[in-house]
Amino acid sequence: MEMVVVAPPAPGRLENLKRRFFATPLQALLSLISLAIMAFIVWKLLDWAVFSAVFTTSGGPEACQAAAGACWSVIAARWRIILFGLYPFEEQWRSALACVAVVVMTALSCIPAFWTGRRIALVWGAGTTLYYLLMKGGVLGLLYVGEEAWGGLALTLFIFITTCLIGFPLAICLALLRRSELPWISRTTGIVIDGVRSLPLISILFTFAIVLPFALPQWLVGDKLYRVIFGSALFFSAYQAEIVRGGMQGVPAGQEEAAMALGMSYWQRIGRILLPQAMRNALPATINQFVISFKETSLVVIVGFFEILASGNAAYGTGEWRFAYVEVYAFIAFIYFVFVFSLSRYGAFLERRMAVGER
Amino acid sequence: MTANSTKPHRPAVRLENLDKYYGTFHALRKVNLSVERGERIVVCGPSGSGKSTMIRCINRLEQHNGGKITVLGTELNDDVANIEGIRREVGMVFQHFNLFPHMTVMENCMIAPMIVRKRPRAEAEATARQYLQKVRIPEQAMKFPGQLSGGQQQRVAIARALCMRPQVMLFDEPTSALDPEMISEVLDVMVTLASEGMTMICVTHEMGFARRVADRVIFMDGGEIVEEAPPEEFFTASRNERTRQFLSQVLGH
Amino acid sequence: MVSLLRNQKVRNALLQVLYVGSLAALVLAGIVIARRNLAEQGITSGFDFLYKSTGWDVNFSLLPATANDPYWWFFLIGIINTLFLGSVGLVLATLVGTIVGLARTSSNELAQLLGRTYVDIFRNIPLILQVFFWYAIITHLPTPRAAHEALGMFLTSRGLYVPFPNVGGIAFAAAILAVIAAIALPIWIGRTSRLSQPFGERLGIQLAAAATALTTAAVILALGRLPDLPLLDFPALQGLNLKGGLRIPPEFSALAIAIAIYGGSYIAEIVRGGFKAVGKGQMEAALSLGLSPWRVFTLVRLPLALRAMLPILANQYVWLMKATTMGIAVGFTDFFMIVALTINHSGQTLEAIGILMAGFLAINLSLAAVFNRINKAIALKGNQLRG
Ligand SMILES: Nc1ncnc2c1ncn2[C@@H]1O[C@H](COP(=O)(O)OP(=O)(O)OP(=O)(O)O)[C@@H](O)[C@H]1O
Ligand SMILES: [Mg+2]
Numbered sequence: 001m002e003m004v005v006v007a008p009p010a011p012g013r014l015e016n017l018k019r020r021f022f023a024t025p026l027q028a029l030l031s032l033i034s035l036a037i038m039a040f041i042v043w044k045l046l047d048w049a050v051f052s053a054v055f056t057t058s059g060g061p062e063a064c065q066a067a068a069g070a071c072w073s074v075i076a077a078r079w080r081i082i083l084f085g086l087y088p089f090e091e092q093w094r095s096a097l098a099c100v101a102v103v104v105m106t107a108l109s110c111i112p113a114f115w116t117g118r119r120i121a122l123v124w125g126a127g128t129t130l131y132y133l134l135m136k137g138g139v140l141g142l143l144y145v146g147e148e149a150w151g152g153l154a155l156t157l158f159i160f161i162t163t164c165l166i167g168f169p170l171a172i173c174l175a176l177l178r179r180s181e182l183p184w185i186s187r188t189t190g191i192v193i194d195g196v197r198s199l200p201l202i203s204i205l206f207t208f209a210i211v212l213p214f215a216l217p218q219w220l221v222g223d224k225l226y227r228v229i230f231g232s233a234l235f236f237s238a239y240q241a242e243i244v245r246g247g248m249q250g251v252p253a254g255q256e257e258a259a260m261a262l263g264m265s266y267w268q269r270i271g272r273i274l275l276p277q278a279m280r281n282a283l284p285a286t287i288n289q290f291v292i293s294f295k296e297t298s299l300v301v302i303v304g305f306f307e308i309l310a311s312g313n314a315a316y317g318t319g320e321w322r323f324a325y326v327e328v329y330a331f332i333a334f335i336y337f338v339f340v341f342s343l344s345r346y347g348a349f350l351e352r353r354m355a356v357g358e359r
Numbered sequence: 360m361t362a363n364s365t366k367p368h369r370p371a372v373r374l375e376n377l378d379k380y381y382g383t384f385h386a387l388r389k390v391n392l393s394v395e396r397g398e399r400i401v402v403c404g405p406s407g408s409g410k411s412t413m414i415r416c417i418n419r420l421e422q423h424n425g426g427k428i429t430v431l432g433t434e435l436n437d438d439v440a441n442i443e444g445i446r447r448e449v450g451m452v453f454q455h456f457n458l459f460p461h462m463t464v465m466e467n468c469m470i471a472p473m474i475v476r477k478r479p480r481a482e483a484e485a486t487a488r489q490y491l492q493k494v495r496i497p498e499q500a501m502k503f504p505g506q507l508s509g510g511q512q513q514r515v516a517i518a519r520a521l522c523m524r525p526q527v528m529l530f531d532e533p534t535s536a537l538d539p540e541m542i543s544e545v546l547d548v549m550v551t552l553a554s555e556g557m558t559m560i561c562v563t564h565e566m567g568f569a570r571r572v573a574d575r576v577i578f579m580d581g582g583e584i585v586e587e588a589p590p591e592e593f594f595t596a597s598r599n600e601r602t603r604q605f606l607s608q609v610l611g612h
Numbered sequence: 613m614v615s616l617l618r619n620q621k622v623r624n625a626l627l628q629v630l631y632v633g634s635l636a637a638l639v640l641a642g643i644v645i646a647r648r649n650l651a652e653q654g655i656t657s658g659f660d661f662l663y664k665s666t667g668w669d670v671n672f673s674l675l676p677a678t679a680n681d682p683y684w685w686f687f688l689i690g691i692i693n694t695l696f697l698g699s700v701g702l703v704l705a706t707l708v709g710t711i712v713g714l715a716r717t718s719s720n721e722l723a724q725l726l727g728r729t730y731v732d733i734f735r736n737i738p739l740i741l742q743v744f745f746w747y748a749i750i751t752h753l754p755t756p757r758a759a760h761e762a763l764g765m766f767l768t769s770r771g772l773y774v775p776f777p778n779v780g781g782i783a784f785a786a787a788i789l790a791v792i793a794a795i796a797l798p799i800w801i802g803r804t805s806r807l808s809q810p811f812g813e814r815l816g817i818q819l820a821a822a823a824t825a826l827t828t829a830a831v832i833l834a835l836g837r838l839p840d841l842p843l844l845d846f847p848a849l850q851g852l853n854l855k856g857g858l859r860i861p862p863e864f865s866a867l868a869i870a871i872a873i874y875g876g877s878y879i880a881e882i883v884r885g886g887f888k889a890v891g892k893g894q895m896e897a898a899l900s901l902g903l904s905p906w907r908v909f910t911l912v913r914l915p916l917a918l919r920a921m922l923p924i925l926a927n928q929y930v931w932l933m934k935a936t937t938m939g940i941a942v943g944f945t946d947f948f949m950i951v952a953l954t955i956n957h958s959g960q961t962l963e964a965i966g967i968l969m970a971g972f973l974a975i976n977l978s979l980a981a982v983f984n985r986i987n988k989a990i991a992l993k994g995n996q997l998r999g
Contacts, residue, residue, distance in 0.1 A: 031723075199969065200937040216642070217645060262470075264475055296738070298738040309741060325749075333745075341732065437622075438618050
């Protein structure tokens, strides 16, 4: 017997292209418009950023300004101030190392093996301590550098991690108080959370930086940096508390009942049964909140800190680089983009993975 | 547990004139019940009659509003120490298993002995193995609850409760969320447990089980105990109209 | 005593009293200390300062403002500036978001890619950086003398100059309301009349409503025009500066552009989510009824997607309103900046912060109320629907 296999004719590449992008006149029009927009932007961007750009500092600002494209020499000349602010020049390696410590710490916390309360606390505790020792010095023969000299990307990262470090436990406390069975406790906490959430972050930062010293006894006023960090942590925790509470509502009531029936105390139930499950439910939203919070640390520039945006303004704002603002902002935008984009991609990946895991 | 051990007669569980309200809804009306040590009670009755409410009051998953509950000689009142003490001595098995999904079977069984009874890890592990053996699933110890069948999960839930070495076990419809072919494997475990002299209060509609192991069958309706009798009498010579109607429905199909 | 502490009811009562009490004490202590500190600086607390004149000026206002005006007038100006910038940003962001979101949901892969790139880039760069960027761009534009000109508009480092009708303030506001009505009325008529009404009849009513509203606007403008001046006032170069027309200051434009672009990237995602939430079954059902793709879109897909989007969109709008506080970064006198300036100049710290909180609470609550109304009006009736 002879088998006759009739294979459909394989579509040619051209055929395929036509089917995907030019199926109907409307589709064709859409494709053409999109293609034109893309080509225009890509060409303009490449021309500005690469072909007509100046990369070396050799010609000085004048040659750079004369060029048709981007003047990347400003970055080559000023990257230190953007990344490290006014940190003493010879000590800037410490600032760099501290930034690396933060990045490593963040990367480690993305690994599921570290997702137990104790391990994550350990990673963050160690990372933050390392950062603080490196930056501040005064021990191990490192030169002492006070907080007022910290700046640039290093300061931005510091504000972000301390915001999370204070804000996260605070958020869990608020969420627990919010879901308390005792009506006065849950109601009062609800008012606090909703109150903070209804205010813009800038107004909270402003209040903590400038107004709070009036309302605190002298010994409690402390450094402006830490007051602002606390304000930002409070804001973070009000949002995160609602996320954690959502996660807790996703844990069936039977879980707590079973724990009660086994004789566990309130804190044992919370720590061993409720929170581990709630945090897992809340993970994608939590990462999203981290992303938002990282972007929002940039707002401290308004209450007068020399973080990456302010140091960027300073990098082009004085003297001969005045014209090169687009390049400086593009550089800072790129730094933010790398951090924020990778974190939010990771969040999206986790969300997909968990959605599959549930089935 | 406390001072009145001098009294010769001390029932395991005693409910006196128990009242329970959900808002304005009167869920338990003056319920009286006394369960001796080693006694096996089966509770049945139509849906919404207050069976779950009653046994959940015994370990204070629900708070009663009137009357008196005494468990193993300790009165269940607002005293926090009493509540925790009683919960340690009373095990419970739920309709929907309520296993902790983020822990392995082994961890499910070990956690309460370790953190509530403060037993060392090795001992807790040995106890867990022993009881997993007893419910006939020692080979599943390292799996997560989500990877087990319903019947297996419910047997783990029983083992988990037993690991606390409770003196009284409460069962709230342990088989009604299971497919028919899994019911018997759970019931077998419960029968074994009964034969070893455990004090048991079971809410169940498994009348065969009631006939085989119950010392007394209790029929509830509208928040009241309507009838209370040994199984032979209950199934054959029930005096109450509502009981007979219920039985014809349960047994008839 | 010990046994009393072990009692659950006593414990619960004690915990509640302790918690609420300590929170109240904290707030009270803060207020008392602040009042004492402020009194030492010679600042008397109370709201009397609201009636004093400020002694400073604002750089942007829709209402007439001078340094002689009292504080309460400035707070009002601030709120109106915030609402104005917020609404302009909201409309622009919605426009951008809808276009990008539609591109992302379209069946064309190239359009999808374009939309996705937009969202990925602009969502991941902080808003304030974008505000700084646009502000720098605008303030580095040529001076008025060397400005670009097109259609009677000038694009300069001092802002955008556009022609403006020579019309009294109130008449102009009324005309704007009439124009809004010209857009809103036909939509409202379209929404309230059901499909079962004949199509031609509905269209007629809609057109008539729009025409009436537009005519009203024209009449108001004609009546309210200032005598002896041309109807349109064109900006023109006089010496080193531009005179006439309306100047849109760089602070406002930078904020509006940044909010439109950044907010647009978020709204695009909301739009996409809304369309994704519409079940395939509904669309297949509509197609199988023989409806044309366009009518499936307008009659089934769009209305259902809108319902899914609205609650999230409401949150986003509230966020947008709060984002106007970035104004202080470039010196736009929004509500928050007025509060900050008040604290600087008058020292009435507690009162100003109180007004700030009350203001934002009011904005949030009224936005929430509006959206709740809309939500309720368009919610699918009944709860018996499946999938
Ligand atoms: N948390 C609650 N709030 C209000 N009413 C409740 C609550 N729990 C139970 N009830 C009501 O109390 C009554 C008794 O409920 P219970 O759960 O004890 O019944 P049951 O006998 O266990 O029924 P089933 O066989 O369906 O489990 C029912 O009418 C129920 O509606
Ligand atoms: Mg029940």
